[in-house]
Amino acid sequence: MxxxxxxxxxxxxxxxxxxxxxAVGPIRRRLRDLGLTDGARVVCLQKSPxxxxxxxxxxxAVIALRRQDAGAILMKGGTGDGPDRAxxxxxxx
Amino acid sequence: MGLTAQSTGAAALDTGLSIDRSDPATRVIxxxxxxxxxxxxxVNALTGLRQHTGNWPGKTVTTAQGLCRFxxxxxxxxxxxxxxxxxxxxxxxEAARDFLCFGGxxxxxxxxxxxxxxxxxxxxxxxxxxxxxxxxxxxLMDEARRKGVRVDLARLRELLGVPVTAASARSRxxxxxxMRAVAEVSRGEAPQPPRVRYSPAIERAxxxxxxxLRGLPRPGPSPRWLSLRLLEPEESWTEDFAAFVKxxxxxxxxxxxxxxxxxxxxxxxxxxxxLQDLVAGRLIAEAERIxxxxxxxxxxxxxxxxxxxxxxxTSRWTGIPVMLLLLALVxxxxxxxxxxxxxxxxxxxxxxEEELARLLNGWGAPEWLTGAAVHGMYRVLWWVVSVMxxxxxxxxxxxxxxxxxxxxxxxxxxxxxxFQKAHACGKQALTMCMGFGCxxxxxxxxxIIDSPRERLLATVTNSFVPCNGRFxxxxxxxxxxxxxxxxxxxxxxxxxxxxILLGVGMTFLVSRLLSATILRGVPSSFTLxxxxxxxxxxxxxxxxxxxxxxxxxxxxxxxxxxxxxxLLWILANVDAGGTSLLSHCAAALDPLGRAVGLDGPILLAFxxxxxxxxxxxxxxxxxxMAQGSLSELSLPQLQSLLIANGWxxxxxxxxxxxTLLHWPCATTLATIFRETKSLKWTAAxxxxxxxxxxxxxxxxxxxxx
Numbered sequence: 001m002x003x004x005x006x007x008x009x010x011x012x013x014x015x016x017x018x019x020x021x022x023a024v025g026p027i028r029r030r031l032r033d034l035g036l037t038d039g040a041r042v043v044c045l046q047k048s049p050x051x052x053x054x055x056x057x058x059x060x061a062v063i064a065l066r067r068q069d070a071g072a073i074l075m076k077g078g079t080g081d082g083p084d085r086a087x088x089x090x091x092x093x
Numbered sequence: 094m095g096l097t098a099q100s101t102g103a104a105a106l107d108t109g110l111s112i113d114r115s116d117p118a119t120r121v122i123x124x125x126x127x128x129x130x131x132x133x134x135x136v137n138a139l140t141g142l143r144q145h146t147g148n149w150p151g152k153t154v155t156t157a158q159g160l161c162r163f164x165x166x167x168x169x170x171x172x173x174x175x176x177x178x179x180x181x182x183x184x185x186x187e188a189a190r191d192f193l194c195f196g197g198x199x200x201x202x203x204x205x206x207x208x209x210x211x212x213x214x215x216x217x218x219x220x221x222x223x224x225x226x227x228x229x230x231x232x233l234m235d236e237a238r239r240k241g242v243r244v245d246l247a248r249l250r251e252l253l254g255v256p257v258t259a260a261s262a263r264s265r266x267x268x269x270x271x272m273r274a275v276a277e278v279s280r281g282e283a284p285q286p287p288r289v290r291y292s293p294a295i296e297r298a299x300x301x302x303x304x305x306l307r308g309l310p311r312p313g314p315s316p317r318w319l320s321l322r323l324l325e326p327e328e329s330w331t332e333d334f335a336a337f338v339k340x341x342x343x344x345x346x347x348x349x350x351x352x353x354x355x356x357x358x359x360x361x362x363x364x365x366x367x368l369q370d371l372v373a374g375r376l377i378a379e380a381e382r383i384x385x386x387x388x389x390x391x392x393x394x395x396x397x398x399x400x401x402x403x404x405x406x407t408s409r410w411t412g413i414p415v416m417l418l419l420l421a422l423v424x425x426x427x428x429x430x431x432x433x434x435x436x437x438x439x440x441x442x443x444x445x446e447e448e449l450a451r452l453l454n455g456w457g458a459p460e461w462l463t464g465a466a467v468h469g470m471y472r473v474l475w476w477v478v479s480v481m482x483x484x485x486x487x488x489x490x491x492x493x494x495x496x497x498x499x500x501x502x503x504x505x506x507x508x509x510x511x512f513q514k515a516h517a518c519g520k521q522a523l524t525m526c527m528g529f530g531c532x533x534x535x536x537x538x539x540x541i542i543d544s545p546r547e548r549l550l551a552t553v554t555n556s557f558v559p560c561n562g563r564f565x566x567x568x569x570x571x572x573x574x575x576x577x578x579x580x581x582x583x584x585x586x587x588x589x590x591x592x593i594l595l596g597v598g599m600t601f602l603v604s605r606l607l608s609a610t611i612l613r614g615v616p617s618s619f620t621l622x623x624x625x626x627x628x629x630x631x632x633x634x635x636x637x638x639x640x641x642x643x644x645x646x647x648x649x650x651x652x653x654x655x656x657x658x659x660l661l662w663i664l665a666n667v668d669a670g671g672t673s674l675l676s677h678c679a680a681a682l683d684p685l686g687r688a689v690g691l692d693g694p695i696l697l698a699f700x701x702x703x704x705x706x707x708x709x710x711x712x713x714x715x716x717x718m719a720q721g722s723l724s725e726l727s728l729p730q731l732q733s734l735l736i737a738n739g740w741x742x743x744x745x746x747x748x749x750x751x752t753l754l755h756w757p758c759a760t761t762l763a764t765i766f767r768e769t770k771s772l773k774w775t776a777a778x779x780x781x782x783x784x785x786x787x788x789x790x791x792x793x794x795x796x797x798x
Contacts, residue, residue: 026183026543027618029369033178034620035212037377046403049412050510053519055403055623059381060209060394062403064506064621066513 007056008070010044016075017041023072035059036073119167120279121312123193125220126204127213128175129624131232133157134262135204136172139272144172163272168279171198177212179219180373183543191333193223194314200226200279202271207237207244207259208395208625211384218376221255221286223318228256228274235261236627240395242388249387254286263630288317289379292371294361298324298354305347313337321372323351324358326365399626406503416507419500420593423491425586428568431483432582438483439727442475461666469662470655473711477654480565481707482646488564490638492529497629501526505621508597515601516608516616518547521554525600528558532761535560536768544617550604552765553612553778556757557596557603557785562649562706566752567592569710573732574745596753599785611777653705661701661715675716689787690747690794692739699751704759709752743798747790754786 004019018040023031035058036042043057052067126132133146140159158171171192176183179190193201203220205213210231221227231244250257256274260267278284290296299320306316314337322334327348330338338344363371393400405411446467453463495501501523509519520542528535535555542548559567567589576584608614664675672680675697682700683693694716702709714731717738735744756779757765766775 023618027620029180029373030177030183030618030620032370032373032377033180033215035215035377037374040377045400046407047409048407048506048510049409051409052513053506053509053621055407055506057394059212060390061212062396062399062623062625064509064519064623066509066519066616066619068616069618069620 004074004076006071007042007044007065007073007075008054008067010042010054010056010075012044012047012054015041015043017077018073019076020074021072022074023069027069031069031073034061034063042075116167119169120199120275121169121171121197122275122279123171123173123196123198123201123224124204125173125189125193125201125216126175127177127206127209127216128622130175130204130206130213131262132175132204133172135202135230135232135260135268135271136170138262138265138268140170142172161272163276166276166280168272168275170202171196176216178216178373179223180369184540187331187333190223191331193220194318195333195337197312198224199312200224200228200275202228202230202275204230204232204262207231207233208240208242210244210388211380214380214383215377217253218289218379221253222289222321223314224312225255225283225286225315226278227284227286228258228271228278229253230258230260230267230271230274232260232262232267234259234267235264236625237395240625241391242395243390245387245389249383252287252383252386255284289376291321291375292363294358294363295321295324295368295371298358301354302347302351305343305350306341308342310340323347324355324368326355327352329365396625402626403503403623406500407506412503412507416504417590417594419495421586421590423488423495424589424593425582426491427484427488428572428582428585428589430487431568434483435479436727438475438479442472442479446471446475464666465659465662470658473654473658473661473708473715474650476711476714477650477707478646480569480710481562481650482643484565484568485561485646486639486642489530489642490635492526493634493638494629494631496526497627497634499624499626502621502623506623509621511601512604513616515550515604516547516614517550517601517604518542518544518616518619519621520619521547521551521600521604524551524555525558525597528555528560529564530561532556532558532560532757533764536761536764539768543619544614546608546612546614547617549612549769549774550607552769553607553774553781554600554603556761556778556782557600557754559593559596559753560706560758561645562758563752566706566710567749569728569731570745570748570752573728573735574740574742592749592753599754603781603785607781649705649707654708654711657701657704657708657712658715661712665715665718679716688794689751689790690743691751691790692744694738695744695748695751699755702758703756706752706758741798743793743796746793750789750793751786754782754789756780756783 005016007016010016018036018038021028021031021036040059044054045057045062046055048054048064053064054067054070055062055064056070124132124136131146133144136142136157136159137144137146139161142157142159144157158169161168161170173189173192174185176186176189179186179193192198201220201224203213203217205217217227217229229249231246231249234244237244244259246257246259256277258267258270258274260271262268291299299317302320302323303316306319309316309319322330323338327335338347341347358368406415449471450463450467453467504526505519505522508522512519512521523541524535524538527538532555535558536552539548539551539555542551568585571585571588571592572582575588576582661675664678665673667674669677679693679697681693682696686692686694686696694713697716698709698712701712714734717734756762762775762779765778766772769775
């Protein structure tokens with residue numbers, strides 16, 4: 001469970017923890033302000049009708065990200081857990 | 094909720110902010126918070142303002158203020174745009190932060206969403222760092238309770254070190270507690286909240302600057318916050334921040350020392366980028382710790398129902414069909430419901446017009462006066478009211494229910510892929526939804542789009558969505574020419590849906606074309622929050638929205654339709670060489686009109702309708718009637734009038750197309766100029782839809798029948 005995958009690779013219902021925020025510039029700060037910091041738990045809730053963007057549960061809020069932006073966020077420790085286990089919290093593993 | 098008279102039309106123009114502090118007892122309170130936590134609802138409830146509220150993030154793009162009295166003392170509440178942080182990374186964050194720091198706020202209220210407290214606390218901690226005179230309002234407590242989320246307010250107050258109150262602003266609960274806390278922080282001693290402690294290197298650096306920052310002007314940012322921001326490189330300072338530092342007593346010394354401290358910090362390995370990451374990361378970790386201590390939530394966060402709804406509204410197989418179905422349903426209810434009232438109002442108008450004319454004649458009024466006042470002003474006014482009011486009074490409450498429910502961000506989510514293909518921003522869908530109400534409001538709403546290029550795309554194409562003033566025209570023409578004998582308005586509803594889809598399709602196409610030409614660029618990154626679904630306050634919406642639409646339509650009718658009616662009557666009744674001025678103008682435009690499948694009078698109606706689209710059809714009727722005569726105007730009579738003037742289904746199709754695609758009204762153009770500060774882009778917003786409309790109409794006119 002130690003390999004890293006981009007956030008965009010998560011399937012609906014899968015979750016993982018933020019390893020590295022690869023984005024640069026204003027979007028990096030925006031993502032960080034939304035709570036995508038080291039170890040934060042993210043659940044992929046739902047893809048849009050065309051598969052891109054997708055909606056993610058981040059620290060209790062649902063945020064849609066485009067594939068291109070989600071692709072720059074590297075995740076680790078992914079599991080196949082469903083969203084039913086999605087807690088209103090985050091990085092506390 | 095929904096668009097209000099204050100958020101549409103000329104009132105959509107943002108006139109800037111100046112705060113009246115003539116009474117020394119006045120306290121200025123900045124009301125901030127994450128997007129979509131109910132700031133505007135709180136401010137509206139406390140001040141009696143009637144700002145547009147709705148369940149989507151980024152709705153408040155302008156700064157509004159209102160006066161509130163509590164226990165006899167005056168408070169000016171300033172509603173600042175919602176932001177996720179105060180690091181000034183985007184235009185609205187910069188505006189929010191600069192107001193909080195340098196706008197002269199004596200204290201701040203940070204409104205939080207109880208169902209998503211952790212993310213909100215990040216902003217709270219940043220605000221407290223700037224301004225310890227902070228009161229935290231944990232809003233949406235009713236919603237949190239329904240979701241099984243509990244917040245320990247006493248513990249939260251203890252950990253944050255500032256007053257914390259609970260509220261459910263939509264049902265006006267907790268507002269007195271909030272004002273008591275506001276009074277406490279703005280008039281009493283400043284709270285002494287515990288500080289968020291950063292890494293030792295950062296703390297040491299900030300410590301070195303603190304002695305230079307004594308005696309800062311009040312109200313203003315705290316020395317602690319200032320010392321931390323001075324660690325950031327000067328190139329990244331905002332204009333207001335730089336100006337503030339320059340005005341400080343020991344400005345030069347501070348800047349010199351800050352430069353040295355920054356170099357020392359960099360030598361320890363903390364450069365500008367890492368500094369921001371460390372500071373932001375620490376704040377988020379602290380927010381997580383505090384939320385962990387104060388919030389208990391069920392395992393699914395209480396959002397199981399939201400996820401089920403999202404699967405219905407946004408999944409691969411149901412997302413788009415449900416969206417189209419909802420759109421058609423709203424149109425069908427609008428058309429079917431408006432039919433009766435429109436006819437009734439029309440008959441009432443015709444009857445009262447005659448009575449009024451008889452009354453005036455009885456008083457011996459000259460014929461020209463009766464003509465101008467009754468057959469000119471009064472008739473056009475009634476036409477606008479009877480045709481515009483019923484559909485709008487039905488459409489807007491329905492639309493507002495969807496908005497309040499939280500559906501609009503899902504539309505943006507569903508459509509984002511297409512916007513991405515058009516090299517535009519998904520939030521453009523939200524600005525288009527606002528355009529339904531009023532294109533001027535839609536253009537102001539474009540501020541929610543961060544990228545300047547994508548904001549211009551949204552601005553230039555906003556009028557592809559038919560506004561309040563064009564909807565009823567579309568409905569009338571579609572009903573007359575394409576839905577003969579159809580029962581219940583289903584056919585016109587489907588046709589109208591098709592026309593809207595054409596407008597949306599044109600938006601994608603034109604955005605893509607502009608992206609390849611004058612607005613060259615690739616889509617930029619963006620994030621879109623999908624807020625929790627909320628139960629719409631149906632009763633309140635019906636009353637409020639009905640009232641607001643009535644006021645809006647009547648005000649527009651009085652302000653534009655009546656004077657236009659007068660002008661028209663004069664144009665139609667002043668003879669110049671045997672025919673009226675109106676006929677002369679129409680004749681002059683005739684060749685141009687024919688070239689695009691219309692005729693002179695139609696084109697003249699659009700030209701004279703520049704001040705407001707509502708008057709296009711009345712102008713047209715007047716022009717035609719100047720050449721014939723007609724006493725009453727019901728739909729069948731309108732149909733005969735149009736057919737008598739040579740209309741075929743092609744003319745009607747071109748009329749529909751040109752109504753959808755032509756220049757924006759004068760108010761919208763003025764708003765575009767204000768927002769872009771550029772004549773070039775205002776001209777583009779005029780020309781782009783006009784050329785599209787003319788081209789499509791010319792194509793239709795070529796169809797051989």
